[in-house]
Amino acid sequence: MSTVSKIVPFGSGAHIVETACSSLALAARGLNTLEAKFSDREFSAAFLRLVGIIINVRGRVIVTGIGKSGIVARKMTATLTSTGTPALFLHPADAGHGDLGMVTPDDVVLMLSHSGESTELGPIIHYCKRFGVPLLAMTAQAQSTVAEAADVCMLMPAVREACPNMLAPTTSTTLQMAFGDALAMSLMEMRGFSADDFYKFHPNGRLGAQLVKVRELMSAGSDVPRVCEDSSLLDATIEMTRARLGGTAIVDQGGQLIGAFTDGDLRRAVTGKQNLTDAVGRFMTVTPQSIGPDELASEALRIMHDRNITLLFVCEDGDLVGALHMHDLLHAGVA
Structure with a gap:
């Protein structure tokens, strides 16, 4: 009873x-x-x-x-x-x-x-x-x-x-x-x-995680994998392995993002029996999705879910300034 x-x-x-x-x-x-x-x-x-x-x-x-x-x-x-x-x-x-x-x-x-x-x-x-x-x-x-x-x-x-x-x-x-x-x-x-002010008073917990900015979580400087369009598949593979983010940015001579090359692109290239000396520009994703450094990290996670990707490059006025992996977001508690 x-x-x-x-x-x-x-x-x-x-x-x-x-x-x-x-x-x-x-x-x-x-x-x-x-x-x-x-x-x-x-x-x-x-x-x-x-x-x-x-x-x-x-x-x-x-x-x-x-x-x-x-x-x-x-x-x-x-x-x-x-x-x-x-x-x-x-x-x-x-x-x-x-x-x-x-x-x-x-x-x-x-x-x-x-x-x-x-x-x-x-x-x-x-x-x-x-x-x-x-x-x-x-x-x-x-x-x-x-x-x-x-x-x-x-x-x-x-x-x-x-x-x-x-x-x-x-x-x-x-x-x-x-x-x-x-x-x-x-x-x-x-x-x-503003939301920035709110974050100053709520740096911990779930509220803080939802208000953190992309620049606070992204890899920057030499930690951002990047190669030029005419670099070889082998060079791109070495750069991807070094950074361990599952991909690399393709930039022009001015440092602006023009493409992306990921583990998936590499597997498709190898399956097609391409020569590792071929230029990576032939296999890159043109004009990849990017995000600004002052955007909310929660917005970056939304884009990743919508695009079914795990790596997002960060650009400011077209220049590559960072890279953000989904693992970084999840580790920070962004959901």
């Missing part, structure tokens, strides 16, 4: 699924309500003031909240930090025991509180007022302590919680999370935060 069947009456599975779907429907409805709030002139004006203060702050965004709002605040801190806005999470319980020292007059405090009346936030509010630190707030209660103390208050819409007892924060925290993401994306847009 399953664990579920021991807990709930037989035949109530449909009701459980219905409850889950109802929770999702309430979350979706809440998000639509939040989106509609941006059509309100007062709300959108407050949002623009919020963004303006954060974008111009010389220090950091100190994000704080208690309970479920605190958990959302931690996630918001991580998203802001990784997208170009320096941020720190301040736990209200630790604030009054020395951690308020991390807040400087150059910072701004972003406070999350659904009720706006959490007593743990009191010391932070008093500190902001005493030392002139801008206080930004997100709350659902316009007449609350947090709302009245804030320099800018984002009044979140009243929504129905998914909890049947209307106690556990569910829909409201979903809105807080979504608003945090919207704020971070707006700040990214204003900063012109």
Whole structure:
């Protein structure tokens, strides 16, 4: 007998699924309500003031909240930090025991509180007022302590919680999370935060691998196999063996890529009983696929998959500058 069947009456599975779907429907409805709030002139004006203060702050965004709002605040801190806005999470319980020292007059405090009346936030509010630190707030209660103390208050819409007892924060925290993401994306847009910037903050892991550039993985200089068009098949074979990339570039006198000769081309030439003194230019692939050094490595992998090749030459203004093998991409975690 399953664990579920021991807990709930037989035949109530449909009701459980219905409850889950109802929770999702309430979350979706809440998000639509939040989106509609941006059509309100007062709300959108407050949002623009919020963004303006954060974008111009010389220090950091100190994000704080208690309970479920605190958990959302931690996630918001991580998203802001990784997208170009320096941020720190301040736990209200630790604030009054020395951690308020991390807040400087150059910072701004972003406070999350659904009720706006959490007593743990009191010391932070008093500190902001005493030392002139801008206080930004997100709350659902316009007449609350947090709302009245804030320099800018984002009044979140009243929504129905998914909890049947209307106690556990569910829909409201979903809105807080979504608003945090919207704020971070707006700040990214204003900063012109690019994929290159994102990679600087995510050099490790899969995200970093997808943002690495071709020039960071390619072979360069003498490690790039190359021969001239009139070189012999034997010379091309020796060059391919030296570089161990499964092929060689064919370049003109100016060093520009004009062809490619691979292991497969060599096998076909040998099968045809060609003389190894014949010019490699007769057997090369003309105008082979190439890629620029500043393209994403993930784009190089896509080209290799589409063309069913394992070696890609790297060119800049037509000049051969590197070679990239699929093994290099896979070893770096590009997928």
